[in-house]
Amino acid sequence: MIHVNKRSGMESKKKILVAATKVFSDYGYKGASMRMIAGAAGISIGGLYLYFKNKEDLYGTLIRNRLDDLTEETRETLRDIQDPAEAMSTFISMRVKYARKHRELILVLGKEQAITFGLKAKRKFFEDQRRVIEEIVRKGITSGRFRSCDESEVAKIIICALRGFILSMIVEPDALFSHEECSNLILKGILAKK
Amino acid sequence: MIHVNKRSGMESKKKILVAATKVFSDYGYKGASMRMIAGAAGISIGGLYLYFKNKEDLYGTLIRNRLDDLTEETRETLRDIQDPAEAMSTFISMRVKYARKHRELILVLGKEQAITFGLKAKRKFFEDQRRVIEEIVRKGITSGRFRSCDESEVAKIIICALRGFILSMIVEPDALFSHEECSNLILKGILAKK
Amino acid sequence: MIHVNKRSGMESKKKILVAATKVFSDYGYKGASMRMIAGAAGISIGGLYLYFKNKEDLYGTLIRNRLDDLTEETRETLRDIQDPAEAMSTFISMRVKYARKHRELILVLGKEQAITFGLKAKRKFFEDQRRVIEEIVRKGITSGRFRSCDESEVAKIIICALRGFILSMIVEPDALFSHEECSNLILKGILAKK
Amino acid sequence: MIHVNKRSGMESKKKILVAATKVFSDYGYKGASMRMIAGAAGISIGGLYLYFKNKEDLYGTLIRNRLDDLTEETRETLRDIQDPAEAMSTFISMRVKYARKHRELILVLGKEQAITFGLKAKRKFFEDQRRVIEEIVRKGITSGRFRSCDESEVAKIIICALRGFILSMIVEPDALFSHEECSNLILKGILAKK
DNA sequence: TATGAATGAGGGTTCATTCAT
DNA sequence: CATGAATGAACCCTCATTCAT
Numbered sequence: 001m002i003h004v005n006k007r008s009g010m011e012s013k014k015k016i017l018v019a020a021t022k023v024f025s026d027y028g029y030k031g032a033s034m035r036m037i038a039g040a041a042g043i044s045i046g047g048l049y050l051y052f053k054n055k056e057d058l059y060g061t062l063i064r065n066r067l068d069d070l071t072e073e074t075r076e077t078l079r080d081i082q083d084p085a086e087a088m089s090t091f092i093s094m095r096v097k098y099a100r101k102h103r104e105l106i107l108v109l110g111k112e113q114a115i116t117f118g119l120k121a122k123r124k125f126f127e128d129q130r131r132v133i134e135e136i137v138r139k140g141i142t143s144g145r146f147r148s149c150d151e152s153e154v155a156k157i158i159i160c161a162l163r164g165f166i167l168s169m170i171v172e173p174d175a176l177f178s179h180e181e182c183s184n185l186i187l188k189g190i191l192a193k194k
Numbered sequence: 195m196i197h198v199n200k201r202s203g204m205e206s207k208k209k210i211l212v213a214a215t216k217v218f219s220d221y222g223y224k225g226a227s228m229r230m231i232a233g234a235a236g237i238s239i240g241g242l243y244l245y246f247k248n249k250e251d252l253y254g255t256l257i258r259n260r261l262d263d264l265t266e267e268t269r270e271t272l273r274d275i276q277d278p279a280e281a282m283s284t285f286i287s288m289r290v291k292y293a294r295k296h297r298e299l300i301l302v303l304g305k306e307q308a309i310t311f312g313l314k315a316k317r318k319f320f321e322d323q324r325r326v327i328e329e330i331v332r333k334g335i336t337s338g339r340f341r342s343c344d345e346s347e348v349a350k351i352i353i354c355a356l357r358g359f360i361l362s363m364i365v366e367p368d369a370l371f372s373h374e375e376c377s378n379l380i381l382k383g384i385l386a387k388k
Numbered sequence: 389m390i391h392v393n394k395r396s397g398m399e400s401k402k403k404i405l406v407a408a409t410k411v412f413s414d415y416g417y418k419g420a421s422m423r424m425i426a427g428a429a430g431i432s433i434g435g436l437y438l439y440f441k442n443k444e445d446l447y448g449t450l451i452r453n454r455l456d457d458l459t460e461e462t463r464e465t466l467r468d469i470q471d472p473a474e475a476m477s478t479f480i481s482m483r484v485k486y487a488r489k490h491r492e493l494i495l496v497l498g499k500e501q502a503i504t505f506g507l508k509a510k511r512k513f514f515e516d517q518r519r520v521i522e523e524i525v526r527k528g529i530t531s532g533r534f535r536s537c538d539e540s541e542v543a544k545i546i547i548c549a550l551r552g553f554i555l556s557m558i559v560e561p562d563a564l565f566s567h568e569e570c571s572n573l574i575l576k577g578i579l580a581k582k
Numbered sequence: 583m584i585h586v587n588k589r590s591g592m593e594s595k596k597k598i599l600v601a602a603t604k605v606f607s608d609y610g611y612k613g614a615s616m617r618m619i620a621g622a623a624g625i626s627i628g629g630l631y632l633y634f635k636n637k638e639d640l641y642g643t644l645i646r647n648r649l650d651d652l653t654e655e656t657r658e659t660l661r662d663i664q665d666p667a668e669a670m671s672t673f674i675s676m677r678v679k680y681a682r683k684h685r686e687l688i689l690v691l692g693k694e695q696a697i698t699f700g701l702k703a704k705r706k707f708f709e710d711q712r713r714v715i716e717e718i719v720r721k722g723i724t725s726g727r728f729r730s731c732d733e734s735e736v737a738k739i740i741i742c743a744l745r746g747f748i749l750s751m752i753v754e755p756d757a758l759f760s761h762e763e764c765s766n767l768i769l770k771g772i773l774a775k776k
Numbered sequence: 777t778a779t780g781a782a783t784g785a786g787g788g789t790t791c792a793t794t795c796a797t
Numbered sequence: 798c799a800t801g802a803a804t805g806a807a808c809c810c811t812c813a814t815t816c817a818t
Binding site: 029031088119130137149172182184185186190 | 361
């Protein structure tokens with residue numbers, strides 16, 4: 001009269017991750033309980049600990065997976081684009097669409113202690129993403145397509161705008177910009193031509 | 195041997211709010227415990243409940259205070275500025291400086307349920323801030339200083355960038371842009387002049 | 389800007405006792421808080437401790453007062469009655485009416501610890517009341533008005549019936565008997581005459 | 583080093599109920615703490631919440647169990663008795679013995695708010711018990727065994743006497759009548775035969 | 777692999793009591 | 798006499814984690 005479900009380890013692990021993504025997203029790290037996650041995954045509480053060392057590990061795995069996924073998508077998207085302006089637009093568009101599609105996971109949970117692992121993974125990802133934009137800007141300046149400017153600062157601004165977009169999905173869904181308008185503004189600015 | 199400190203009511207309340215701001219900011223709403231806050235405020239646990247009905251009330255008061263403060267500062271800052279471009283720069287500058295100065299409070303706590311009051315107050319504030327930028331842009335377009343564009347979209351983008359700035363203070367302090375560069379980018383864009 | 393109300397000590401003490409009677413009756417000993425009582429009495433919390441050592445003392449005083457009151461009323465009521473049957477009816481009637489009139493105080497709070505003082509006072513009162521009935525029955529038997537019986541047992545039964553009446557006022561207000569019917573039953577029994 | 587005992591669910595639940603009965607009875611609803619109950623049951627605090635939603639649920643379950651038990655015992659006891667006088671004596675005897683045997687549970691907790699469920703169940707039980715006595719009396723009158731009287735009033739008096747008996751077990755253990763004497767008094771009254 | 781009863785620290789909150797004013 | 802801010806133990810309850818099965 002013991003275990004009922006028999007599945008492969010991978011199957012269970014995936015199931016848990018999917019469920020956990022939803023639950024963490026709905027309730028936050030501290031608000032989500034292992035019981036909730038187990039319930040959503042259709043597994044026992046003990047079962048969770050077969051695949052993940054603890055709550056933090058589960059959360060960290062989740063974050064890393066999503067981050068790797070997005071890193072890969074970024075690489076794919078930009079692979080064959082030469083024009084820096086187009087690359088910029090495409091990057092912004094991709095990130096906005098990705099955020100809208102995976103709205104169930106918000107990559108942000110403040111400094112809540114004990115999630116250091118997740119934070120570390122995030123930090124690396126963030127830096128990588130910034131490098132990507134910096135590179136685009138640098139190529140734009142070199143090729144004369146972009147005006148001379150501090151590529152690092154521009155990258156920071158764009159990252160912040162995208163980060164703000166994600167955050168707005170939670171706190172102010174009415175304030176979500178369209179990626180076309182965003183690209184347009186970044187490229188042309190708002191001042192009238194003389 | 196009961197109570198040691200005797201303070202005026204106002205003094206205690208202020209002390210609590212300052213401490214709570216720090217603790218909520220460090221640990222998030224759920225991660226912050228009333229014991230932590232009491233400790234940080236140098237007051238007993240029971241003392242907290244002398245000034246605030248409960249945790250949510252304390253948090254809500256905090257949020258409202260900060261929001262009102264920032265609303266007032268926004269009004270003051272923009273009062274006498276006529277040039278839309280200058281207004282834009284000044285707004286961005288003020289918000290960035292404010293965020294840096296009050297880095298201890300992050301106006302964001304996700305969907306954590308039961309903080310509806312705080313959320314509602316935040317929503318109103320967010321909308322107000324957006325209206326302010328929209329108005330600046332509108333005046334810029336009317337006066338011919340800005341090119342024709344969708345003022346609502348521009349406002350959203352700027353809000354998101356600032357929102358992202360605040361969030362970055364927590365998750366990626368290296369990615370904080372300078373307000374001059376930001377204003378510059380918004381105004382002039384990144385494309386080279388033909 | 390200190391104290392507002394200035395009254396004689398007796399006045400305040402009385403006020404507190406009246407308020408406490410109501411509050412204890414409504415919420416039980418543990419359910420009643422000193423704050424509630426202070427509020428109901430229109431006095432400060434600290435003021436309570438000017439007149440009573442602590443919660444238990446306040447409760448005990450309350451109980452003792454009511455008990456003394458009822459003891460006196462019992463004596464008064466039975467003073468001039470000679471006929472044992474009439475004495476019995478009158479006693480029952482008086483007790484029922486007293487209970488109905490002072491329904492705000494139920495002289496019963498289980499074994500709730502720390503109310504030992506109250507309990508002790510109650511014990512003495514209970515025994516006294518039983519002695520009164522025993523005496524009536526004894527006189528009835530001696531005079532030939534009552535049949536031979538164990539006066540102690542009869543007293544216990546009557547006390548229990550009255551005690552049950554008070555309790556019923558709380559838990560089953562529909563089950564309150566009329567004192568006439570009760571006296572009648574006690575005196576004549578329920579069996580048909582042969 | 584986590585949990586020590588491993589028991590079947592039923593075993594634990596029973597253990598808790600037994601312990602809770604004792605503790606509630608000793609200290610009252612508000613006076614009894616979940617910690618006390620857990621200790622008395624030899625289980626952890628958290629364990630309590632595995633079997634009962636909360637304190638009120640635990641209390642309610644307790645009350646319902648005891649009430650159902652006594653209802654069943656009443657039915658069994660009176661099933662085959664035809665003579666109303668005998669039925670009356672037997673009923674009283676059974677109730678007194680039951681009270682003595684299960685002295686650990688006092689079915690009474692005043693108006694303490696938030697125990698509405700328990701109260702409702704109690705109300706129904708009380709009414710049922712009264713109906714049982716009324717029926718006995720009615721049959722007695724019809725058969726000519728009892729004198730004409732108000733069966734409802736008689737039932738109330740008997741219920742109150744028994745209720746008072748239970749209460750006396752707590753507040754005045756010396757005042758417990760014998761069921762024989764009680765039956766005798768109810769049946770024959772106290773007046774001498776002319 | 778899988779289960780879920782069991783644990784106990786820790787969460788938010790209340791409240792009898794004290795004491796500087 | 799009177800006040801009420803302050804205290805801190807104790808309350809009910811939750812939840813990450815473990816382990817016998």
